[in-house]
Amino acid sequence: GENVEQHPSTLSVQEGDSAVIKCTYSDSASNYFPWYKQELGKRPQLIIDIRSNVGEKKDQRIAVTLNKTAKHFSLHITETQPEDSAVYFCAASISTGNQFYFGTGTSLTVIP
Amino acid sequence: GAVVSQHPSRVICKSGTSVKIECRSLDFQATTMFWYRQFPKKSLMLMATSNEGSKATYEQGVEKDKFLINHASLTLSTLTVTSAHPEDSSFYICSARDLRRAQDGYTFGSGTRLTVV
Numbered sequence: 231g232e233n234v235e236q237h238p239s240t241l242s243v244q245e246g247d248s249a250v251i252k253c254t255y256s257d258s259a260s261n262y263f264p265w266y267k268q269e270l271g272k273r274p275q276l277i278i279d280i281r282s283n284v285g286e287k288k289d290q291r292i293a294v295t296l297n298k299t300a301k302h303f304s305l306h307i308t309e310t311q312p313e314d315s316a317v318y319f320c321a322a323s324i325s326t327g328n329q330f331y332f333g334t335g336t337s338l339t340v341i342p
Numbered sequence: 343g344a345v346v347s348q349h350p351s352r353v354i355c356k357s358g359t360s361v362k363i364e365c366r367s368l369d370f371q372a373t374t375m376f377w378y379r380q381f382p383k384k385s386l387m388l389m390a391t392s393n394e395g396s397k398a399t400y401e402q403g404v405e406k407d408k409f410l411i412n413h414a415s416l417t418l419s420t421l422t423v424t425s426a427h428p429e430d431s432s433f434y435i436c437s438a439r440d441l442r443r444a445q446d447g448y449t450f451g452s453g454t455r456l457t458v459v
Binding site for chain 2: 231236264266272273274275276279317319329330331332333334335337
């Protein structure tokens with residue numbers, strides 16, 4: 231099956247700085263890559279996703295880039311705020327209708 | 343957006359007993375739901391794919407006789423942890439997708455914290 235690796239496992243940034251989380255995947259057939267944010271004790275929430283026919287997608291302070299050749303994708307958060315502190319998971323799947331395989335998660339702390 | 347309801351949110355049971363967890367899609371029909379297990383400060387591990395009207399598909403290493411999945415209707419999937427043991431203690435969470443709002447991706451239930459004593 232698909233193997234998704236995620237780095238770093240923990241990340242601390244000063245408020246206002248940028249945060250970057252990187253993921254790699256193994257199955258070249260994967261073509262859908264969502265990112266989820268999970269606050270402590272709560273369910274994961276989709277924050278952004280990208281499909282393999284797109285190299286970059288942006289939504290306000292959040293952007294995701296995808297390099298299909300290298301099989302890696304990244305989440306970029308700019309102008310970080312304390313409320314961005316959470317665990318972020320990347321995932322990969324073959325189309326949006328199939329099961330997701332999640333990365334190991336990144337615990338992001340934004341220091342005020 | 344789509345709403346997925348999961349019950350119970352917390353359950354404590356004795357070793358050897360069985361526990362049923364329900365996952366409901368409240369405002370949409372879901373032919374497919376997914377069950378995940380999450381250990382503290384760890385990632386979500388896909389356990390199985392629940393298919394309405396047919397057998398669930400289990401991931402490698404997940405015991406199908408231990409984790410029984412039933413998807414009897416288009417809005418309900420259940421996960422039963424049979425003969426629970428302390429090592430089954432974990433956070434179990436389901437997800438589903440409203441095909442009418444496919445661009446919204448999958449929605450997760452609120453999760454169930456299972457503690458086996």
